[in-house]
Amino acid sequence: MNSQAAPGRPPRVLVIGGSIGGLLAANLLHRAGCDVTVFERAEEDLAGRGAGISAHHGLLAIIRRICPQIDQSIGVEVSTRICLDRGGRITHQTEVPQFMSAWGRIYRLLKAAFPAARYRCGMQLERVEQDAGSVTAVFAGGLRIHGDLLVAADGMRSTVRAQLMPEAQPVYAGYVAWRGIVDERDIPPAIHAEIFERYTFCLPEGEMMQSYPVPGRDDDTRPGHRGYNFVWYRPTDEHVLLPQLCTDAAGRRHGASIPPPLIRSEFIAELKATAHATLAPQIAEIVARTAEPFFHAICDLESPRLTHGRVALLGDAAFVARPHVGMGITKAGLDAQCLTDAITQAGGNIDAALARYERERFQFGTRIVAEARRLGAYLQAQLKPRAERTAAELQQRPEVVLREIGSPLVDIRDLESATIMTGTSQPRLIHHAYLSRVVAKRHQIWRDTVER
Numbered sequence: 001m002n003s004q005a006a007p008g009r010p011p012r013v014l015v016i017g018g019s020i021g022g023l024l025a026a027n028l029l030h031r032a033g034c035d036v037t038v039f040e041r042a043e044e045d046l047a048g049r050g051a052g053i054s055a056h057h058g059l060l061a062i063i064r065r066i067c068p069q070i071d072q073s074i075g076v077e078v079s080t081r082i083c084l085d086r087g088g089r090i091t092h093q094t095e096v097p098q099f100m101s102a103w104g105r106i107y108r109l110l111k112a113a114f115p116a117a118r119y120r121c122g123m124q125l126e127r128v129e130q131d132a133g134s135v136t137a138v139f140a141g142g143l144r145i146h147g148d149l150l151v152a153a154d155g156m157r158s159t160v161r162a163q164l165m166p167e168a169q170p171v172y173a174g175y176v177a178w179r180g181i182v183d184e185r186d187i188p189p190a191i192h193a194e195i196f197e198r199y200t201f202c203l204p205e206g207e208m209m210q211s212y213p214v215p216g217r218d219d220d221t222r223p224g225h226r227g228y229n230f231v232w233y234r235p236t237d238e239h240v241l242l243p244q245l246c247t248d249a250a251g252r253r254h255g256a257s258i259p260p261p262l263i264r265s266e267f268i269a270e271l272k273a274t275a276h277a278t279l280a281p282q283i284a285e286i287v288a289r290t291a292e293p294f295f296h297a298i299c300d301l302e303s304p305r306l307t308h309g310r311v312a313l314l315g316d317a318a319f320v321a322r323p324h325v326g327m328g329i330t331k332a333g334l335d336a337q338c339l340t341d342a343i344t345q346a347g348g349n350i351d352a353a354l355a356r357y358e359r360e361r362f363q364f365g366t367r368i369v370a371e372a373r374r375l376g377a378y379l380q381a382q383l384k385p386r387a388e389r390t391a392a393e394l395q396q397r398p399e400v401v402l403r404e405i406g407s408p409l410v411d412i413r414d415l416e417s418a419t420i421m422t423g424t425s426q427p428r429l430i431h432h433a434y435l436s437r438v439v440a441k442r443h444q445i446w447r448d449t450v451e452r
């Protein structure tokens with residue numbers, strides 16, 4: 001079998017999907033000397049997508065491999081988490097240092113770092129063909145492009161995965177995340193003073209609201225120019241309400257999601273009215289001032305494997321963990337880094353590199369999905385009759401939510417080493433004790449990285 005790229009030339013890599021996962025892989029592989037082209041089906045720039053994200057230390061380290069010049073303007077730092085009750089009073093407070101950024105900020109950075117001529121828009125992959133030593137991408141219109149390796153970074157509803165592993169399907173978790181961003185300058189001063197610099201939770205029965213500062217328009221992180229982002233998880237029945245939410249004013253059904261401008265005005269009005277009825281008034285005001293809230297249906301996705309011949313699945317195409325671990329982009333970066341290092345260290349032997357990629361990234365994916373599912377169990381259980389719920393599904397404990405959700409340290413290796421270090425039969429308890437001990441250290445590493 002010919003497992004090397006042709007002698008004398010670098011491996012030719014076709015990256016399908018030009019979003020954050022695809023761009024992380026493309027940039028790293030390009031810098032490692034591969035001959036990389038990105039194929040994105042969207043005609044237009046993707047920068048308008050997305051909202052705020054929590055960023056993990058690992059992500060920043062990977063981005064620094066691509067853009068060594070990045071500084072603190074990549075995000076906004078928060079260190080205090082609070083929980084507000086319905087009356088707007090702080091009921092719980094804890095210190096969890098964290099760096100918040102925005103999807104568009106990371107996307108623009110990665111896109112600008114990649115050669116424009118090698119990023120091809122309007123290229124919809126239809127199928128993949130392969131033999132022992134090469135792979136062919138077949139695009140709408142019939143264009144065929146050959147490569148040594150195809151990286152499927154085409155997202156949760158991946159065309160490549162649907163062809164090669166049709167049994168792996170996203171599974172709806174029973175709730176949606178409503179999201180939105182308000183400009184810092186549009187927040188009334190009294191509310192700004194109480195919440196803006198904090199990661200804030202509201203926990204009305206059956207739901208979870210979290211909000212935090214992020215870079216503003218044009219990626220501005222100067223005080224007064226930032227944004228304030230919210231993510232509000234709300235149980236939503238799959239068969240009745242979700243289809244209604246995904247149907248526009250003209251009666252057209254848009255699958256399992258809908259473009260934000262087409263969300264019907266009565267659903268936005270209901271969201272804002274419910275915010276006033278159930279959330280702390282400061283946060284309800286943030287929702288009220290959001291011009292165009294939008295939602296994502298929350299899903300789990302697990303692929304049975306990460307590689308298939310000369311194809312590697314990466315990012316959301318491979319595994320989707322619910323956003324409670326705030327890991328999507330970091331995981332895509334770790335996948336991209338592993339694949340690149342495996343190819344480099346295998347001296348261009350693609351098959352050996354893919355075997356290593358499968359070994360190293362598969363377990364991470366399955367465990368992060370399981371961890372996120374655990375964190376979302378309370379929300380998922382809301383559509384079950386009360387009598388059928390477990391104790392954990394009946395009540396969310398604010399002190400646990402504040403400590404665990406989007407924790408910057410939800411990292412499988414840490415989790416493993418914490419368990420091994422103590423030899424305990426209660427890994428979760430020890431996990432958190434361990435996390436709190438290393439949080440300051442990890443935060444320092446993060447600061448050192450951005451300040452270097």
Ligand SMILES: Cc1cc2nc3c(=O)[nH]c(=O)nc-3n(C[C@H](O)[C@H](O)[C@H](O)COP(=O)(O)OP(=O)(O)OC[C@H]3O[C@@H](n4cnc5c(N)ncnc54)[C@H](O)[C@@H]3O)c2cc1C
Binds near residue numbers: 041
């Ligand atoms: C509510 C919510 C909150 C989140 N919060 C965070 C957070 O705080 N931190 C974090 O790290 N992550 C977060 N995430 C997850 C994060 O957004 C994703 O994990 C990440 O964007 C995945 O990137 P991706 O490139 O793998 O996939 P995608 O962004 O889905 O990109 C796939 C790309 O492939 C293209 N494509 C698809 N099919 C084809 C085809 N056939 N041919 C060519 N191109 C194709 C698409 O157009 C798209 O551009 C959150 C997600 C949600 C839903």
